[in-house]
Amino acid sequence: MSEYADLLVHGGDVLTVDEAGTFVRSGAVVVRDGEIREVGPAEELRSRYEAAETLDATGCLVLPGLVNTHTHLAMTLLRGRADDVTLQGFLERVLRWEAELLSPKNIAAGVRAAIAESVRAGVTSALDMYWFHEAAERVAREAGWRLHTGPTFMDEPDPADGIAYEDRMAWARRDLADRATARPGTRPVLFAHSTYTLSPDQLTDIAALAREFGALLHIHAAENTTEVATVEVRHGRRPVELLDSLGLLGPDLLIAHAVDLTGPEIAALARTGTSVAHCPVSNLKLGCGIAPVPRLLSAGVTVGLGTDGAVSSNTLDVLGAVRQAALVHKAAGDPTAVGAEQAVRMATLEGARALGLGDHLGSLEPGKRADLIVLDLNAPHVRPVHNPWSTLAYAAHSADVRDTVVDGRILMRDRVLTTLDEAAALADLEALA
Template identity: 35%
Template sequence: MGERLVLDGCTVVTMDAARSEHATGHVVVDGTRITAVGSGRYVPGPDDVGRDVRVVDARACVATPGLVDTHNHLYQWATRGLACDSTLFEWLTTLYPVWGGIDEDTTHAAAAAGLGWLARTGCTTSMDHHYVFPHGGGDLLGAEVAAAREVGVRFLATRGSMDLGRSRGGLPPDHVVEEIDDILAASVEAIDRHHDPSPDATVRVGLAPCSPFSVTGDLLRESAALARGRGVRLHTHLAETTDEAAYCRERFGMTPVEYMASVGWLGDDVWFAHGIHFDDPAIATLARTGSGVAHCPSSNARLGAGIARARALRDAGVPVGLGVDGPASNEASSMLEEARHALLLARAVGGPTALTVRDALEVATIGGARVLGWDDQIGSLEPGKLADVALWRVDGLAHGDIVDPVAGLVLGDRPPLALLLVGGRPVVSDDRLVAVDEESLGRALRSASTGLLERAGVLA
């Protein structure tokens, strides 16, 4: 038998179906999976005899499920800090020409740095929506998958796409769009190469045409058919701005959700990023079909796009998770900060009961796992699930006197991570990455960013 790991004496916030919490408890990990969670200190049993048992003194800590990021654009780590005071469409118009110069090396450096920082903020599972594939750029999706394996996080890579350039009424410049046949062929290749449907998977694949204003209806329909034929999930941006809603009305004579329904893009295998401007009928449709939403409060606020109706979505039964979105519109890219911002923005418009501290942690963990279709394996601390665990130190100056540990996590500053486990393997220890050198990630990112910006003429 392999090593048994015991996190002993910590406060345990399980996010199981009963939302059980233990003021003093323990979590037992055997191999890749959790085998026991309970109240009180760990008591060795007969099956500990003759095996290697490592007990971690976690009395100064809070154990939660690893956080789950449901929307990101990792390549944007190379373009942070640009167009800081722009609307979404202005921001995209500024940055598309820069992103048109990304390549495999840039993408790998950006993804490794981004995933490393996400791990440092308690994230054990991230997805990525990569939709910019310049001609001659190399294997960009493969570069991201390699970065995820190096850092050690669980990863849902979505093969994004754009086939509606500016000359045909779309927003992106023509040189960053692809032909539909090329997109579909690349989507099949991505699934064949990277998708692992097994319960212990660390990498899965989805399909993610970019948005209603950058893809054709044919691409949406054919991507949906391909994804469902291969058993993978579907993702896109939707209802992020009032401009997008106006675009859908003018071009299709429909609301964004009505348009998605018309191209077969509703169901429990679909989730939409942002969803800021869903009206009551749209929310009811999402709830009825089981379609999920990736709520991105920090990015939405940074771009001035609005505040998603998180309380109304949750009350209706819509699956809701959190996303940091691309770091070019959320330079902090902290999953724990997203939980706090989700709570604060919901309360700013809906009052102090619009989202509780436990609601905020829920959407960051089991809610996100449900949105990604992974909640049977991750998102909560309970026997049988994969051992994706964040162990937060809360005995320092910033947290030592906060009575409610969940309030300390959500409302307080980000505490240091004593340990972050992904499938039982340490990814962060004592608030430092384990498998990769943070300084090396930083150097590689700075070099990649400088080269990209110089090629685009942003830096002289």
């Protein structure tokens, strides 16, 4: 007797990334209504299920889609325009260009290209902090891609979206109220840019609004020593100390970067259940330093991986960030710092947990959303596979991703995008660049 499935991904070795690290050789994933129904041996599941659509993953690795926990997608518009500068020099330039360039139409073009790049790289969702988030959401919906976004707060005289600071609270409240029926696997988000672009009172108000709606609050903090010194001079406290003193640390806060941290700050993040989005490529490129990830992990802090925007890291390649995360912390002399499995988990289950979505995303387990990727192992640089974590962290490239599935829908099959007109997206981007 056959049971019905919408999609059967079968024949590949399945790295579930569940708590136990279950690895099913020649396995299958059964998908129905956008949700994972079962994971198990391919032979058994093929005989039990009648599937409307199938992906033959023989000779491939099947794993959860990668989660980008910190990015600014539409910054693809500015890729390559601010290289080899300091964070502060970078911010000055970017803010000037944004004022000239940004509109809902241009944001849509930048995001469309960013989603095409992400789907190709096996990234199935991203936390995207940027202006005109409604335009980004529209594009993501058309592409069938999972976007975590919401209103951004940054107190500056000429915000790119033209919404004055005093009007932003009411605008954000309307936005959150409209999200009462969120798509499964997403949650409302509010973005507070940083402790140097918002006052303590503003931060407190934004956090209160986030809590009222059960939204995730996301902020850049402690990205480099200059930022920390600036905030310390202005407010008498370092960024994470300031957030702690305002009562903003907690399980609903995700901090991007967290490079310049003291021991007591790491302890405060652990004590409060605050998560961190580690962006190793951006931090290296901007000379910000190396986040104390081994210490964060041993303190019990949840750490996800982010690429940051395509101006500061130049790619949205999360697998590239996995490799950096697995390598850069060893530079201090300890090759056991951030192992391959830890780095892959940061890009999957831990990333989902950092967003507060660990029950819905980040591993291939029944009841979770069917966000998964198929990585082709039919190439010399990924053979043999003695250990799939090692293959992913140290050998595979994002271009090895063959198929990308979000919510059970195939967005890339055999390296061809099925929901996005890639040529048109690139032509639009070029026209603006």
